[in-house]
Amino acid sequence: MPPAADTTTSPRTEARPQTERPSTSAKYPGWLIVLAIAAAAVNLRPVVTSLGPLLDSVRADLGMSSTLAGLLAAVPSLCFALFGFLAPAAARRIGPIAVITAGMGAITAGVLARSFAGGTAVFLLLTALALAGVAVSNVLLPVVIKRYFPEKVGPMIGLYSMALSAGTALAALVSVPLTSALGGDWRYGLGVWAGLGALALVLWLPVLIAKRERGERAGSADAPAKLPITRSRTAWAMAGFFGLQATGAYVVMGFLSKIFQDSGIDKGTSGALLAVTMVIGVPVSFVLPNLAARRGDQRLFVVVLASFGIAGYAGLAFAPAGAPWVWAVLVGLSNCAFPLVLTMIGLRARTAGGVAQLSVFAQGVGYLISIPGPILVGWIYQATGRWYGPLGFLALLLVPQMLLGLRAARARHIEDEAVHPAERVKA
Structure with missing residues (x-):
């Protein structure tokens, strides 16, 4: 436990990652780890975003009811929460690198096998397998x-976020034309994404082998440590911030195209507008973490991104066809709260173990928080037949998101907050 005086250091000192020992990245080919991280990140969303454009074909072929299709929409958040909570225990036993490698294998197997599913139950089960791989990788990347880039958290989170955004946009944009090019069968259109998982698996296996050959045990310092994290107010604020930004992101992915179509914009243009909201996250996701990591706290970014969202939702509510490209850009910028919260997770803990605890807590609780949002938005729209209510609800959610973000963005470390006050006095 560091002395209490540590909490009075300058913001820039607080923002600098502190680890229990120097990075050991020199033991590994640095470029290989960087490529492996980027390849893994690209695979974290196509499992979901490749399915959306082809869902009607999947439903028709498998005889999937509307209720089950709705369940399918809720499966990602449920899996992210459930399997994300299990990730630290697995990492303590076999190490984070081994768990991520297994995650890439699960993504590859699940995506490939579900394209051969003959029924709804099997399709859902194999989708859950792929999402389990996504969930553990979400938490442990x-x-x-x-652990391996303690002095470059900002740039590496930027690379990770940019690759994730690129994978999200790529799958949404090309799934339909790719399926058409492959003969029009949805099974090929979904199964082809297993190739990305296989590529990531090929990159992670040498890293895993090198780790084992050097005799590093799973219980070493890179495995998650146990902290009474529920005592940390920063951890709770981070979980709330994560959950509310995820709510907005999932609603946008699910409903933005329909909002534009209901305003009279054609399907092709509405699809392009949705793509803009996702594509804009690619460059911003690279730049934003670098800027955020240089500051002692990230409160400025929290306020700016929430302001973009409020402006974008207001435009969609009152003049959706008036300046649709502007609203798409503003909403896309607001959704860049995701790379921001990933950066803050990396900065709010002193060690890799602390990051693991904060990552699983923030993402696990956060994804649980996000589950009701899209359902409620759909219910409001169905009840009113207009988008004023749903968009007003989303704008309103940005207020608590901003307040929680302001708390989570302060220069604090969860290890300090998680210690019982009596223990802090003894220290």
Whole structure:
């Protein structure tokens, strides 16, 4: 436990990653780890975003009811929360690198096998397998970054976020034309994304082998440590911030095209507008973490991104066809709260173990928080037949998101907050 005087250091000192020992990234080919992280990040969303444009074809072929299709929409958040909570225990036993490698294998197997599913139950089960791989990788990739790149958390989170955004946009944009090019069968259109998982697996296996050959045990310092994290107000604020930004992101992915179509914009243009909201996250996701990591706290970015969202939702509510490209850009910028919260997770803990605990807590609780949002938005729209209510609800959610973000963005470390006050006095 560091002395209490540590909490009075300058913001820039607080923002600098502090680890229990120097980085050991020199033991590994640095470029290989960087490529492996980027390849893993690209695979974290196509499982979901490749399915959306082809869902009607999947439903028709498998005889999937509307209720089950709705369940399918809720499966990602449920899996991210459930399997994300299990990730630290697995990492303590076999190490984060081994768990991520297994995650890439699960993504590859699940995506490929579900394209051969003959029924709804099997399709859902195999989708859950792929999402389990996504969930554990979601949680542990920031841990690996903190462990092997402790002085470059910002740039590496930027690379990770940019690759994730690129994978999200790519799958949404090309799934339909790719399926058409492959003969029009949705099974090929979904199964082809297993190739990305296989590529990531090929890159992670040498890293795993090198780790084992050097005799590093799973219980070493890169495995998650146990902290009474529920005592940390920063951890709770981070979880709330994560959950509310995820709510907005999932609603946008699910409903933005329909909002534009209901305003009279054709399907092709509405799809392009949705693509803009996702593509704009690619460059911003690279730049934003670098800027955020240089500051003692990230409160300025929290306020700016929330302001973009409020402006974008207001434009969509009152003049959706008036300046649709502007609203798409503003909403896309607001959704860049995701790379911001990933950066803050890496900065709010002193060690890789602390990052692991904060990552699983913030993402696990956050994804649980995000589950009701899209359902409620759909219910409001169905009840009113207009988008004023749903968009007003989303704008309103940005207020608590901003307040929680302001708390989470302060220069604090969860290890300090998680210690019982009596223990802090003894220290």
